[in-house]
Amino acid sequence: MSEVIAIYPGSFDPLTNGHVDIIQRGSRLFHRIVVGVLINLEKAPLFTVPERVAIAREVFRGWDNVEVDTFDGLLVEYARSKHAGVIVRGLRAVSDFEYELQMALMNRRLSPDVETVFMMPAEPYTYVSSRLVKEVVALGGSVHGLVPGIVEDRLREKKLARETLRA
Ligand SMILES: Nc1ncnc2c1ncn2[C@@H]1O[C@H](COP(=O)(O)OP(=O)(O)OP(=O)(O)O)[C@@H](O)[C@H]1O
């Protein structure tokens, strides 16, 4: 059998332990998993794309079959360019389902030979999102245990930088 390569696309702004959990599961299931950080020019991100890539590379340093990369444009085109036959997505709750179903079916229409595979995270991460993590940190709450240690550090640095700018 040839290598099964999977793409895990997202904005990862920032990487959470929910993402890490899905990547770990994927790395056990597929020969290679490529974490694809979406270059999305419309959103106002907290972390730049290079910062997000650096964080993910640091977290997965030494994981031989996890690659961290960036992409823009059509996901299925990116998958093709990476010779990936699988798109991995995480499902947290019913609320994720509708959008994910639409995306999966549209991507199948665009590229019938790429299969979308959904994975559920460990229960403690089922409510974790990047958006919620950013909100909690901005309001002074702790996200310890919900994000990798390096993300906690970077979030603290960002918050200090913003407070200094405002002062
Ligand atoms: N805690 C989690 N458990 C499982 N899957 C997750 C989790 N958080 C995100 N995902 C999945 O990871 C993929 C990439 O998600 P994305 O980068 O949008 O993260 P997010 O946490 O949803 O960020 P945002 O809050 O900015 O939308 C999606 O398939 C998303 O459903």
Ligand SMILES: [Mg+2]
């Ligand atoms: Mg999301």
